[in-house]
Structures are given as C-alpha cells and as structure tokens.
Amino acid sequence: MNCDDTDYEVLASQIESLLKRPDGALQIRDEKTRRRLVEGARKLAESLEFPRETYRRIQYSHLVLPLAVVGVDTGVFSALASENRPFCSTELAKKTGVDTQLLRRLLRYYQATDMISQVAVDTYQSSPVANVLSSDNHSDSLRFTHKITAQGSSNLPDWLRSIQYSCPVGVSPTAWTSSIPSELDPFTYLKHNPWALKLFQSHMMAQRVGRKSLMDAFDFKKHLNTQDISSSTFLFVDIGGGTGSQSLAFRKQYSKLPGRVALQDRPEVVERVKPMFANIENIEAEVYDFSTTPQPIRGARVYYMRNIFHAWADAKCVEILLNIKAGMTEQSVLMIDEIAIPETNAKGQAAQHDLEVMICVGGVERTEGQWASLLSGVGLIVHEIVKYDEDYEDALIIAGLA
Numbered sequence: 392m393n394c395d396d397t398d399y400e401v402l403a404s405q406i407e408s409l410l411k412r413p414d415g416a417l418q419i420r421d422e423k424t425r426r427r428l429v430e431g432a433r434k435l436a437e438s439l440e441f442p443r444e445t446y447r448r449i450q451y452s453h454l455v456l457p458l459a460v461v462g463v464d465t466g467v468f469s470a471l472a473s474e475n476r477p478f479c480s481t482e483l484a485k486k487t488g489v490d491t492q493l494l495r496r497l498l499r500y501y502q503a504t505d506m507i508s509q510v511a512v513d514t515y516q517s518s519p520v521a522n523v524l525s526s527d528n529h530s531d532s533l534r535f536t537h538k539i540t541a542q543g544s545s546n547l548p549d550w551l552r553s554i555q556y557s558c559p560v561g562v563s564p565t566a567w568t569s570s571i572p573s574e575l576d577p578f579t580y581l582k583h584n585p586w587a588l589k590l591f592q593s594h595m596m597a598q599r600v601g602r603k604s605l606m607d608a609f610d611f612k613k614h615l616n617t618q619d620i621s622s623s624t625f626l627f628v629d630i631g632g633g634t635g636s637q638s639l640a641f642r643k644q645y646s647k648l649p650g651r652v653a654l655q656d657r658p659e660v661v662e663r664v665k666p667m668f669a670n671i672e673n674i675e676a677e678v679y680d681f682s683t684t685p686q687p688i689r690g691a692r693v694y695y696m697r698n699i700f701h702a703w704a705d706a707k708c709v710e711i712l713l714n715i716k717a718g719m720t721e722q723s724v725l726m727i728d729e730i731a732i733p734e735t736n737a738k739g740q741a742a743q744h745d746l747e748v749m750i751c752v753g754g755v756e757r758t759e760g761q762w763a764s765l766l767s768g769v770g771l772i773v774h775e776i777v778k779y780d781e782d783y784e785d786a787l788i789i790a791g792l793a
C-alpha cells in the first residue's frame with residue numbers, strides 16, 4: 392500500500408481487466424462519465440510518464456498520421472474491417488497487394504498504436520477505430536490533413552521564424568501555402584485543385600461526425616421571428632454553407648415552416664451542392680461572395696454562418712460583417728456557429744482547431760470577449776451565446792442590429 396492510500400496494484404488490475412472487455416467504451420452509458428474517464432485516463436497516463444518517455448512520445452508522434460494514411464491507401468484497414476474475424480498477414484497481403492514482409496511491419500505498428508488488435512502470432516483483427524478509418528469521409532479527412540495541414544505544420548517553425556514570430560492572423564502566404572509553395576490564397580488554391588477541394592469537404596463532414604448537432608441542441612423555432620412568414624420569406628440563409636449539411640438539416644427539421652432556405656457559397660462549391668438540392672422543396676443554392684458584395688437577400692430571419700470567421704483576421708471579418716448587416720432588418724438575427732474559447736482551461740480540441748486554422752488559412756479561433764468586441768465594432772449586439780458542446784467549445788453566437 393502506498394502512503395496516499397491508493398492501492399496501485401488493484402487499480403492496475405482493474406484497468407487491465409476493463410481493457411480486456413470487448414467494446415469497453417460502449418458499456419459506459421452516461422456520456423458525461425465516459426468523457427470524464429477519457430480525460431482523466433489521458434491526464435493520468437501522461438502524469439505517470441517520466442519526462443524521457445514524454446519526450447519520446449512527442450518525438451515519434453510524426454509517424455501516426457502518415458502511417459494511418461498508408462493503412463487507408465493500401466486498403467489494410469478496409470480489408471480488416473470487411474469481416475468480423477481475424478486475418479493472417481498472408482491473407483491480408485493477397486487482399487491488398489502489399490508485400491508480406493512490409494505488411495507484417497505495418498501491422499506490428501498498427502497494433503502497438505491501438506489502431507488494430509493482435510489476437511495471436513501473425514493474426515490481426517479490426518478495431519472500432521480501423522472500422523471508422525475505412526469510411527470514405529474519414530479516409531479523405533486523413534488524406535486532407537496529411538496532404539495539407541501536415542505540410543503546413545512541418546513548415547511551421549521556419550514560417551514563424553520568417554515572420555519574426557509576429558501574430559500570424561491574416562498573414563499570407565500561410566504556413567501551408569508557403570510550403571506548397573503557392574501564390575494563391577487557400578480557397579482559390581482549392582478551386583484550382585479539385586482533388587484538394589474534395590478532400591477538404593470530406594474533412595469538414597468527418598470532423599462533425601459524432602459531435603453534438605446544433606439542430607438537436609437548439610430550438611430555432613423559439614428564437615425565430617415567425618410572425619408574417621410567407622412562402623417567399625427567407626427563413627435561413629446559410630452563408631458559406633459548403634456541403635449544405637446545415638441547410639439540409641434545418642430544412643428537414645423545420646419542414647412544416649413555410650419559407651425558403653438558401654445556401655450561398657463560391658461558384659465551385661455551389662456547382663457541387665445544386666444537384667443535391669434539386670429534388671427538395673424550398674431550398675436553393677446561389678453563388679455569393681461575402682467578402683466583396685452586400686448581402687443580396689434582404690430581411691431573412693436567420694443569417695447563419697458556421698466556421699467562416701475563424702478563417703479571417705478582424706479587419707476582413709469587419710468587411711464580411713458589414714456586407715451581411717446590409718441585408719439585415721429588425722426581424723433578422725445573425726447566428727455564428729463557431730468555437731468560443733474560454734479564457735481559462737481551454738480544451739485540447741479547441742486549441743488544436745485554433746492552430747489548424749492558423750496553419751492553413753492564417754485564421755484564429757476567438758474567445759467570447761473577442762466575439763463581443765468584433766460584433767459591437769460593426770454595430771451588432773450579442774443577444775446570447777449558447778454553448779452547445781463543451782468538449783469542442785462549440786457555441787452559437789446570436790446577434791442583431793444594435
């Protein structure tokens with residue numbers, strides 16, 4: 392027994408027996424408890440490490456992403472996930488065309504990093520994570536991070552030195568575009584590289600899987616000014632709506648409300664979305680540039696923007712906000728669906744997103760205070776900040792004309 396009364400032998404045995412249970416996490420029904428355990432176990436594991444072990448963990452972290460991409464590209468993960476049974480390396484080599492000797496080394500790494508499990512000598516089985524990595528959106532999301540964000544993060548030390556460690560918000564080229572290198576701004580680069588746009592859109596969708604949905608957490612009907620709504624009223628304008636997931640979710644959830652839903656985005660994005668909207672009533676997609684053009688739809692009830700402002704510096708956000716404000720009337724609200732970072736104890740997810748947008752687009756995730764001052768600077772007043780997913784610091788910032 393230790394002096395702090397914790398019997399570490401017993402604790403270690405309990406943890407080991409929990410780990411032997413198949414699908415252990417699924418047995419914890421209470422989500423709050425599950426998340427507390429995830430966070431507690433992670434912190435405990437890290438606090439138990441000697442500094443030399445932490446150093447090695449950090450040093451070898453660069454292997455995880457490229458090796459996961461190899462697992463996706465070779466079809467190793469999807470081959471394992473195709474059946475709920477173990478496979479030996481020769482069978483997997485036949486299925487994937489990967490040399491058996493190389494495959495054995497890869498499989499050893501995947502089991503050591505818990506991407507798959509090993510059930511006997513030279514015998515491996517899929518795991519929940521390998522099953523997820525086999526899905527198209529997640530595979531492409533990994534490829535996006537590998538081909539784009541990771542190029543920028545490798546370049547980060549040199550890039551930050553080259554800008555004398557100044558705050559890189561709005562700095563162009565970004566850590567990523569200077570690594571390609573490209574003179575194009577990030578979104579124009581995507582336009583000229585359809586392969587990258589496809590990966591980016593998959594990344595956007597995969598990032599949201601399993602996260603709390605705004606449509607479930609927030610009752611738009613309660614906040615919508617539904618007076619005088621007619622079939623021609625614009626209810627929900629999804630500015631920079633991307634793949635259309637939020638426009639579609641809103642239309643589905645409020646199918647009984649009369650009125651129109653519109654998605655606005657760049658031409659190459661609208662072109663992809665239009666066929667998806669073709670057979671759905673009261674939903675449309677139009678080309679609109681929020682940087683240069685005053686909002687053409689006047690008096691919509693909700694102007695909704697998810698993950699837009701974090702790509703831009705304050706000066707550019709002011710231009711975008713003034714363009715939206717030009718369309719707003721007293722009946723309108725602006726709803727910004729983004730991270731609002733707390734001043735203390737920000738979660739890892741939010742801190743990671745902040746660096747991702749810094750690297751890729753020279754952007755920034757803002758604190759609640761930064762949101763309020765940005766909006767008041769253009770004559771908009773924050774009515775309410777609804778935090779709907781504490782783990783990601785996801786928030787809905789609702790503002791109206793001052």
Ligand SMILES: C[S@@+](CC[C@H](N)C(=O)[O-])C[C@H]1O[C@@H](n2cnc3c(N)ncnc32)[C@H](O)[C@@H]1O
Nearest residue numbers: 595631632633656657660679680681682697698
């Ligand atoms: C990070 S994505 C967010 C997409 C979507 N709102 C979501 O949350 O899934 C940013 C979106 O802004 C669009 N965008 C970038 N610059 C734009 C501009 N000047 N005018 C209109 N849309 C723009 C991009 O094409 C992309 O679809």
